[in-house]
Amino acid sequence: MKQDSNLPLEYSTETNEMNILGFWIFLGAEIMLFATLFTTYFVYVDRGVGSGPAGSEIFEITPVLIETILLLTSSFTIGLAVHAMRINRVKAMIGFMIVTLLLGAAFISVEVYEFIHYYHVGATLQTSGFTAILLTTLGTHGAHVTLGLFWGIMIIIQICRNGLNARTANKSFIFSLYWHFLDVMWIFIFSFIYLKGMM
């Protein structure tokens, strides 16, 4: 395979470049996916409450803040992992990736707690149009993070086995794009679902 030594490893082959462009386009599609969810949420947030609770009645600030801090930190650590990759420090890179995944797992745990809370205060998937879209939007994001956890583990195993090469570097870089993207989506969720809902 042709390699261009002027480029970072993750961009070094034609295939790698195409993978990255393809993934950016995929993220474009993901943005549409979340945009559709958000739009639907905005439609239901006032008009879809029915006889169920409104957002302000069920949102709790503490778990949401913890989730936000966990995810933002993980976005920082995955950035460090990519930086470590660029300067060829494989051990540091794997370390940062593991930290990222642990933070992600912690995020998911808190989110599970949050969902249980909603269940206890009577806001389930079936309660109203509003609770349904709330849980679907959060759930879609959560499912993406969960998928990311498994994906990340696969990549770590491959780096441990094969070291850093054009293929694993490419995968790690794409994974970092994905992870940052989920963070950005969370910021939207945090601002437009929670903060706006609690005001």
Place this chain on the structure above:
Amino acid sequence: MDFLDRFSIPPHDDPMLYASIVAIGLVSIAIVAGVTYFKKWGYLWNEWLTTVDHKRIGIMYIISALLMLFRGGADAVMMRLQTAVPENSFLNAQHYNEVFTTHGVVMIIFMAMAFIIGMMNFVVPLQIGARDVAFPRLNALSFWLYFAGAMLFNISFVVGGSPDAGWTNYYPLAGTEFSEHVGVNYYNWALQISGTGTLMTGINFIVTIMKMRAPGMKLMKMPMFTWSALITNLIIVFAFPVLTIALLLGTFDRQFFTNFFTTTDGGMDMMWANLFWIWGHPEVYILILPAFGIYSQIIATFSERNLYGYKSMVASMVIISLLSFLVWVHHFFTMGQGAVTNSIFSITTMAIAVPTGIKIFNWLLTMWKGKIRFTTPMMYSVAFIPLFTIGGVTGVMLAMASADYQYHNTMFLVAHFHNVIIPGVVFAMIAGLIYYWPKMFGFMLNERIGKYAFWNIVIGFCLAFFPMYITGLNGQARRMYTYSEATGFGPLSMLSFIGALLLAVGFVLIVYNVYYSFRYAPRNVGDDPWNARSLEWATHNPVPEYNFAITPTVQSEEAFWDYKKNGYKLFNGEIKDIHMPNNSGWSIIFAGIFFVFAFFFVFHVWAGVIIAFLGIIGCMIYRSFEKDDGHHIHKEEIEETEKKFGGAE
């Protein structure tokens, strides 16, 4: 027994249904027996089912599209037969509902989409001088996901019952209250699976076109079909996620009792209509733009002139793609969103007619003073122009919100969209298929039989659909399974039925033509039987596995024409080893597991869902760890192949 009950079909008391079950069973057995008898399993598996070659995947798409054309066509003839005379009792109301639903879905999603994606698969890499698409394996997966979705949808009418809420699947009609059986679950899952495949195609082709063009082929030197493919795929990437969410919410409503589209507990049925058409209107442009691309290639070739107004062609497609996201409300002007909203969408809708009109004039001006050759593909293209214009004009009539209160949901609307889709998309696909046939198979289709088919199809189309404009204006509602004698719709409906039969004859003639030409057509047609203009014709007929022995260098828009007539050099350098991707059974297995997953989901068989889900995860892990660097076709092998075709350049 309770467990098995769910798979039975809701009572129809319809002998025809049981006859078709038996027929499907027998045909399947015959196919399996035939392949076994001729010992073709190995060939089928190695050469086709596991292929990652864009040309073969394209051909498989097109074959599936033709199969679906006949499935959807059978539905269509049944509907026209039922309505041919007043008070007919060939189909009952429920059965009629199912037939128009499956007709619409099959034709749009599984016929038209597959046809255009098949055409893009076959043509685009050749037009840009590439060896394959950017992600060949993903491409195979796209196809198999589409195929899994199509099969899932098609078994619905023998296992559990077909969807019956229209291809637009409006709630609350599509909710469990009014559509109890599993039909709409099938709708949700079949579209979900094949839609995922389509999204991947979108990503794949954008990367292919952006990154894999031959040296020298700037964006503004791409053949028009490639341009149309690029824009279509951009629309796909932005429109399909909306459908994904809409279907997901619909699935939740039906299978987990949520209240998204219900009329209680904060549910909003119009939300479905909005989401559906935010995807749905761009979808109709996803269908028509590649058709425009095909016509551009054909009209230029058979007028022996450069395409007139290249830049305005591109610009109008870009404008159409943007506007296509801003018009969706015109599908429900009557649903009470108020005068301001309706007016805005009325104007955006009419605005789309402008860039479309520009394209029409460009085609006319391409033909102007051209040396026109009336081959079959050209005849379809020439018929397309006036017929499509009528469809566009009635579209603008429908776009006037206040007038639409009269036309909406009448046969007038049905006439409109068939008037744009049949002369627009279907004619283009048939014309494209005939045009590229020698590239695919190395021989030509018979022109005389082709023209018989053409006349049947054109006359059949006019007879079948123009009467609907009249009955529609007279108030005949769409999707009604019968009408009384007093309405006076009888004679025109009979005419429509006759038209439908002529159309059917036309399509059968096309199939006969394939058989006839396969047996009798000469095989040495050369590489350029149409005297064509763009780069794909610089390959051999049929195209060898590696497409181009030497990567071409492009200097102008009409690369092949300038190479033939103006002495531009296309192939510089010498033959080298060519790197190719390996075949793989992964895609078909993965898509097969998706099929199982969706099937169990449709029927709420959770154990099956979980097992299939684990299978899906397993496939993804396998793929993540797989190392597959492809293989090389060696120089000697290429030289030998080239010699067989009469020498490389």
